[in-house]
Amino acid sequence: MSTTETINQASEAVSSLTLKTGEQKDQEEYRYAHLLPHFDPSEKFPALTPFEHVDPGSRALKHADPLAFLKNAARVVQLTPRLGTEVRGVSLLSLDGDGRDQLALEVARRGLMVFRDQHEFIDAGPESYLEWGRHFGRLHVHPTSGHPKNHPEFHLVYKDANSTFNFEVDESITTTVWHSDVSYELQPPGLTTFFLLSVPSTGGDTLFTSQASTLRRLSAPFVAFLRTLSAVHSGVEQAAFSRSGRRGGVVRREPVEHVHPLVRRHPVTGEEALYVNRQFTRRIVGLKKEESETLLNFLYDHVSKAGDLQARVKWEPGTVVLWDNRVTAHSAIVDYGELKERRHGLRITPQAERPIPALEGLELPTL
Numbered sequence: 001m002s003t004t005e006t007i008n009q010a011s012e013a014v015s016s017l018t019l020k021t022g023e024q025k026d027q028e029e030y031r032y033a034h035l036l037p038h039f040d041p042s043e044k045f046p047a048l049t050p051f052e053h054v055d056p057g058s059r060a061l062k063h064a065d066p067l068a069f070l071k072n073a074a075r076v077v078q079l080t081p082r083l084g085t086e087v088r089g090v091s092l093l094s095l096d097g098d099g100r101d102q103l104a105l106e107v108a109r110r111g112l113m114v115f116r117d118q119h120e121f122i123d124a125g126p127e128s129y130l131e132w133g134r135h136f137g138r139l140h141v142h143p144t145s146g147h148p149k150n151h152p153e154f155h156l157v158y159k160d161a162n163s164t165f166n167f168e169v170d171e172s173i174t175t176t177v178w179h180s181d182v183s184y185e186l187q188p189p190g191l192t193t194f195f196l197l198s199v200p201s202t203g204g205d206t207l208f209t210s211q212a213s214t215l216r217r218l219s220a221p222f223v224a225f226l227r228t229l230s231a232v233h234s235g236v237e238q239a240a241f242s243r244s245g246r247r248g249g250v251v252r253r254e255p256v257e258h259v260h261p262l263v264r265r266h267p268v269t270g271e272e273a274l275y276v277n278r279q280f281t282r283r284i285v286g287l288k289k290e291e292s293e294t295l296l297n298f299l300y301d302h303v304s305k306a307g308d309l310q311a312r313v314k315w316e317p318g319t320v321v322l323w324d325n326r327v328t329a330h331s332a333i334v335d336y337g338e339l340k341e342r343r344h345g346l347r348i349t350p351q352a353e354r355p356i357p358a359l360e361g362l363e364l365p366t367l
């Protein structure tokens, strides 16, 4: 090795040391440093066990005014005719049990609700998030994503100036990946709460679609056929991706696969929704390979191009978003990489019931 090379290497080492110190300082000063993603490769969790889910929205059905929780709102805007409501002037943190039940019912009906100016909620911290989430169901612990130290119940999304890889755009022509969260679980999530602790100055919006609406667009005989079908949802690729080291490198629970109906019925509203997503659905049970692939690709294509059934959330500091994971799908938009700004999100993810087939008596095979 030449002297110049040695000097270059030494100066690179020094500058990376300086960078690291700067980085650490930045993280120490960051107001939500205690909620940064933490990956402990020795952390392991047992398989999830089945449990009985009582949906909080069902309690609000009997309420004389199930929209009472919005009565003091400064502004309520329907984001689109079928999907999404934006609310200003209601403090989520102030909602009592009854108000939270009404909220769950309204999120089930609208698919998505966006609450602005919730700084109090966001700053209330992890114990408060736990108390909030447990009202709606047993909290899901994600098998692979980063979580705050000592709080495996919160799923984090995180990028900042030091994020070294941008596989979303390096490996694909789009960053859009429509999905319904962890649909490979036996009891996937229902009412989900998500907020950004750090919002980039532009970009990083989130896309949503109504899977009740995408289903309704299809013809009656076609829907009748879909109701007879079920599909395998798999967590295997997500775990393999994590093991590849590109996303934390942690697999805390061995991946699972489960079979769910293609058309599920919401336990409270009775509404039917399409329940397939490109990220986790793998094959339709009982169909030949080509039939399954063609049908799934048709459905994914329909979901992704139905802009008339979608809503796009633009984040502001203090925004808290809730969606019903049973009747909607969503996708992150990763368009802010070049800005080198921080985007830090936290998800509270209560599990719900095992998906109920829209076709009564549909037999779901176990794997």
Ligand SMILES: O=C(O)CCC(=O)C(=O)O
Binding pocket: 155, 157, 181, 194, 204, 205, 206, 330, 331, 332, 333, 345, 347
């Ligand atoms: O980062 C986003 O906008 C969405 C992330 C996401 O899909 C999730 O947390 O479930």
Ligand SMILES: [Fe+2]
Binding pocket: 179, 180, 181, 330
């Ligand atoms: Fe998601």
